[in-house]
Amino acid sequence: xxxGTRRFRSGAIAAVIVAVVVLLAGTAWxxxxxxxxxxxxxxxxxxxxxxxxxxxxFAAGTGTSPLVEDSPFTCQRSSVNFGxxxxxxxxxxxxxxxxxxxxxxxxYEAQYQGVAPQLDALGPGTDLVTMMIGGNDATLYSTLVGAxxxxxxxxxSGAPCRAELGDRPEQAISTEIRPAVERALRxxxxxxxxxxxxxxxxxxxxxxxxSCRPTVQIADGDVSYVRRNQARLNSAISLSAKAVGATxxxxxxxxxxxxxCQPRGTSWILPMVGSPSGVTMHPxxxxxxxxxxAVDAVLPAS
Numbered sequence: 001x002x003x004g005t006r007r008f009r010s011g012a013i014a015a016v017i018v019a020v021v022v023l024l025a026g027t028a029w030x031x032x033x034x035x036x037x038x039x040x041x042x043x044x045x046x047x048x049x050x051x052x053x054x055x056x057x058f059a060a061g062t063g064t065s066p067l068v069e070d071s072p073f074t075c076q077r078s079s080v081n082f083g084x085x086x087x088x089x090x091x092x093x094x095x096x097x098x099x100x101x102x103x104x105x106x107x108y109e110a111q112y113q114g115v116a117p118q119l120d121a122l123g124p125g126t127d128l129v130t131m132m133i134g135g136n137d138a139t140l141y142s143t144l145v146g147a148x149x150x151x152x153x154x155x156x157s158g159a160p161c162r163a164e165l166g167d168r169p170e171q172a173i174s175t176e177i178r179p180a181v182e183r184a185l186r187x188x189x190x191x192x193x194x195x196x197x198x199x200x201x202x203x204x205x206x207x208x209x210x211s212c213r214p215t216v217q218i219a220d221g222d223v224s225y226v227r228r229n230q231a232r233l234n235s236a237i238s239l240s241a242k243a244v245g246a247t248x249x250x251x252x253x254x255x256x257x258x259x260x261c262q263p264r265g266t267s268w269i270l271p272m273v274g275s276p277s278g279v280t281m282h283p284x285x286x287x288x289x290x291x292x293x294a295v296d297a298v299l300p301a302s
Contacts, residue, residue: 049093051087051092052121052128052195053083054097054119055102055131055132056132056133057101057102058202059082059130059200060076060099061076068096077098080288082130082295084096086130089296095121102133104180104181105137107184122191124193126191127196129192129198130198131188134233138169138173144169148161148218148219159219162222169229185244199248202230202251203268203283203287204230204258205281206218216259216273238250268290269281270282
């Protein structure tokens with residue numbers, strides 16, 4: 001089990017590395033519904049709209065296939081991620097730099113050798129930005145998924161992860177992740193001043209309360225703990241978007257009943273046990289389509 005703050009940080013780091021193939025670390029359409037500033041995608045011919053897709057493994061579609069041709073293998077960038085689907089639906093010209101394992105700092109610095117800072121893809125000609133980011137910061141998701149999963153063995157009917165971590169994930173969300181996401185959104189706005197910015201919320205990984213071991217190997221009492229911290233993360237991302245005049249594509253309602261505990265065909269999340277791709281606790285193809293639908297729902301009609 002995680003041993004205090006040190007384990008919350010360092011123990012989760014290993015899971016973040018696995019995130020290239022297994023974890024997050026990904027999210028939908030961010031234009032301000034309360035603001036009339038900025039152009040609308042679709043205001044020009046669809047083929048002329050320049051879209052840039054940013055973010056982590058949820059944004060990259062890690063765990064779905066096929067991968068984008070000639071994309072860095074370490075990024076596990078799928079050709080059916082929600083940014084790709086939006087571009088195909090509308091005929092937008094897409095630059096997809098999403099990458100598995102990305103933190104908000106990956107927007108500013110090279111994530112892997114040969115993988116440039118994601119913000120380098122933006123410019124004055126960018127019309128639309130789609131993205132999902134924040135889950136990997138402060139090793140949040142790798143802790144909630146990896147560390148809490150490992151802790152379940154010590155007390156499967158209890159809440160061993162909550163007992164050890166307490167409010168540290170909540171504190172990390174409020175003091176580290178929210179400021180980092182807001183800063184990133186402001187810097188995206190500065191680099192692409194005419195773009196609509198859309199950031200999608202993370203779909204639910206677990207049910208509200210009921211466990212489903214071994215499909216999701218999280219202790220009974222920790223299922224709600226993981227869910228609450230996911231909700232806090234999405235709320236922080238939503239508030240960051242509002243502060244910058246971007247739009248948050250909320251997945252919380254649509255994703256109910258589609259978590260990793262649900263049967264194949266209903267679930268939007270690849271389970272811990274039985275994942276067909278080997279990647280776990282990430283959106284499957286249906287989940288990526290649902291994310292694209294959430295983005296479409298907030299895009300102005302063209």
